[in-house]
Amino acid sequence: MAEVVIVESAGAAGALVADEIVRLINQKPDAVLGLATGSTPLPVYQALHGRLAGTDVSQVRGFALDEYVGIDPTHPESYRSVITREVVEPLGLDPDRIKTPNGAQDGIEHAGDDYEAAIEAAGGVDLQILGIGTDGHIGFNEPGSSFASRTRVKTLTQQTRKDNARFFDSIDDVPMHCITQGLGTILRARHLVLLAFGEGKARAVAEAVEGPVSAILPGSAVQLHEHVTVVVDEAAASQL
Numbered sequence: 209m210a211e212v213v214i215v216e217s218a219g220a221a222g223a224l225v226a227d228e229i230v231r232l233i234n235q236k237p238d239a240v241l242g243l244a245t246g247s248t249p250l251p252v253y254q255a256l257h258g259r260l261a262g263t264d265v266s267q268v269r270g271f272a273l274d275e276y277v278g279i280d281p282t283h284p285e286s287y288r289s290v291i292t293r294e295v296v297e298p299l300g301l302d303p304d305r306i307k308t309p310n311g312a313q314d315g316i317e318h319a320g321d322d323y324e325a326a327i328e329a330a331g332g333v334d335l336q337i338l339g340i341g342t343d344g345h346i347g348f349n350e351p352g353s354s355f356a357s358r359t360r361v362k363t364l365t366q367q368t369r370k371d372n373a374r375f376f377d378s379i380d381d382v383p384m385h386c387i388t389q390g391l392g393t394i395l396r397a398r399h400l401v402l403l404a405f406g407e408g409k410a411r412a413v414a415e416a417v418e419g420p421v422s423a424i425l426p427g428s429a430v431q432l433h434e435h436v437t438v439v440v441d442e443a444a445a446s447q448l
């Protein structure tokens with residue numbers, strides 16, 4: 209059963225989760241963080257800035273959930289660039305220790321297995337930050353994704369391309385494909401922290417936390433995990 213924490217604001221959620229991450233790094237200096245992109249985790253990364261001053265972060269490791277396929281890693285909206293800009297640089301992490309799936313066309317057929325092997329070699333993810341899409345997707349595991357799935361190439365749904373068009377000049381520039389950790393990969397992390405803010409996420413949150421466990425709502429996979437913390441504002445909690 210997930211622990212649900214309802215907070216006043218996204219800022220309060222960021223502070224709460226950042227405190228947990230700082231505790232983890234103090235206990236385990238080479239902690240492995242699971243990093244999500246999208247707007248939801250930004251308050252966590254912002255709250256970490258400052259809280260981590262004085263903490264040695266040189267050993268911290270991290271794995272991003274997903275990446276677009278076929279955009280250059282230096283493109284400002286590649287998830288490699290986003291993680292570098294929002295997490296690695298402001299927090300002073302070692303860029304070589306923070307990994308993103310390789311979305312280059314060249315070698316894409318083994319990029320998923322390579323990423324799984326790297327996570328395994330790191331000893332698994334200690335704390336996985338998760339956002340949730342309006343259709344209940346986590347990472348880029350769209351409705352219908354297997355709960356046993358591992359890192360692999362997927363086709364983005366039209367809805368997700370539409371949701372993410374705000375980061376690009378037009379929807380036509382949003383890539384068609386992505387490489388994402390699978391639901392099975394995510395479920396192997398030791399602690400899942402799912403964040404959601406705003407009314408637009410209320411249905412996805414309610415179905416993920418309280419609805420039937422079903423591949424139709426990929427976020428409902430979190431109900432299969434024994435250590436889940438759901439941190440939401442009142443609007444996102446409004447259908448619970």
Ligand code: GLP
Nearest residue numbers: 245246247248339340341347348
């Ligand atoms: C994107 C990402 C997800 C993210 C979700 C929600 O498609 N791949 O990891 O959780 O959409 O995005 P946001 O947090 O901006 O609402």
